[in-house]
Amino acid sequence: MPLTKLLQRLEYLDRLIRFKNTGTPTELAAKLGVSERTLYRLLEELREDLQMPIAYDLDSQTYFYLEEGKLVIGFQRKLSLDEMANIKGGVSLGKYFKNLTQLTGHGSAPNYLCTVKQIYHF
Numbered sequence: 001m002p003l004t005k006l007l008q009r010l011e012y013l014d015r016l017i018r019f020k021n022t023g024t025p026t027e028l029a030a031k032l033g034v035s036e037r038t039l040y041r042l043l044e045e046l047r048e049d050l051q052m053p054i055a056y057d058l059d060s061q062t063y064f065y066l067e068e069g070k071l072v073i074g075f076q077r078k079l080s081l082d083e084m085a086n087i088k089g090g091v092s093l094g095k096y097f098k099n100l101t102q103l104t105g106h107g108s109a110p111n112y113l114c115t116v117k118q119i120y121h122f
Helices: 003-018 025-032 036-049 081-085 100-104 109-120
Strands: 054-057 062-065
Touching: 003 025, 003 062, 025 036, 036 054
Parallel strands: none
Antiparallel strands: 054 062
């Protein structure tokens, strides 16, 4: 099977699981264009090799993730130090809070933003 077709199939499967719209294993296999046996092997590989928390709900007749998340496929290029230094974005807290020093006890706005970054692991 061509790699692009496999990746598209995996992304489609992930979307069906996230939206709890897979249907029964027979229905899901048909949606993916594979046999039930192939579907079971694929699900087992995703659980075992990628540690994806996939389960099946008999009442709803759908697969679902046991925890929130999604499959991410792609290439992430590591940024150089110059590229990281030039990243701009975010929200200025100054327009929301008149005196950050008084509210946070962390001094200036940049220090407060650093504290937020540490808490939220940006």
